[in-house]
Amino acid sequence: GDSVTQMEGPVTLSEEAFLTINCTYTATGYPSLFWYVQYPGEGLQLLLKATKADDKGSNKGFEATYRKETTSFHLEKGSVQVSDSAVYFCALGRNEKLTFGTGTRLTIIP
Amino acid sequence: DTAVSQTPKYLVTQMGNDKSIKCEQNLGHDTMYWYKQDSKKFLKIMFSYNNKELIINETVPNRFSPKSPDKAHLNLHINSLELGDSAVYFCASSQEVIQGNSGNTIYFGEGSWLTVV
Numbered sequence: 256g257d258s259v260t261q262m263e264g265p266v267t268l269s270e271e272a273f274l275t276i277n278c279t280y281t282a283t284g285y286p287s288l289f290w291y292v293q294y295p296g297e298g299l300q301l302l303l304k305a306t307k308a309d310d311k312g313s314n315k316g317f318e319a320t321y322r323k324e325t326t327s328f329h330l331e332k333g334s335v336q337v338s339d340s341a342v343y344f345c346a347l348g349r350n351e352k353l354t355f356g357t358g359t360r361l362t363i364i365p
Numbered sequence: 366d367t368a369v370s371q372t373p374k375y376l377v378t379q380m381g382n383d384k385s386i387k388c389e390q391n392l393g394h395d396t397m398y399w400y401k402q403d404s405k406k407f408l409k410i411m412f413s414y415n416n417k418e419l420i421i422n423e424t425v426p427n428r429f430s431p432k433s434p435d436k437a438h439l440n441l442h443i444n445s446l447e448l449g450d451s452a453v454y455f456c457a458s459s460q461e462v463i464q465g466n467s468g469n470t471i472y473f474g475e476g477s478w479l480t481v482v
């Protein structure tokens with residue numbers, strides 16, 4: 256069945272550092288790929304998405320590129336801020352549902 | 366206006382009780398979902414409905430019964446609550462069912478924190 260594997264956290268970075276959170280997936284066919292973010296005590300918000308190979312999703316300085324050859328959708332940001340501290344979920348959309356990774360907790364220290 | 370709203374946000378109840386969580390979306394979407402997030406933050410789908418019809422039931426115990434009176438509402442009723450039911454329950458909706466590279470986005474509510482004591 257479909258699955259999503261994310262790098263295990265927690266990840267702690269200093270402000271203005273470069274961020275990468277790895278995500279790989281297993282699915283037959285052509286899923287859509289998503290990154291959702293969950294801030295402390297809040298629900299899930301869509302951060303960005305990509306629907307086909309080589310698409311790049313971007314939002315709030317975050318980017319991720321749909322790489323079919325490596326079945327990956329890694330999340331990157333060039334300079335993180337304290338306000339980016341949250342749990343980040345990679346997900347794939349197929350078969351009438353989203354399948355999520357286990358989430359990566361990110362903490363940014365000033 | 367909140368697009369997907371669910372109530373209550375926090376619920377503490379005793380084992381054996383029956384409780385309901387309500388969900389409403391004002392996005393005009395056809396498909397609604399319930400997801401469960403456990404203590405380790407893992408998210409797993411429980412149910413999905415399209416135009417009031419059940420399309421996914423992911424081997425959830427039959428103590429959990431979703432009800433969709435219309436396509437803007439999907440309520441979750443839980444009978445005989447157990448300690449292991451403690452979790453955050455997220456309601457969500459999308460314009461259509463999620464299919465491959467359609468790019469349909471699922472919008473989530475803010476979650477209902479259920480604690481069974």
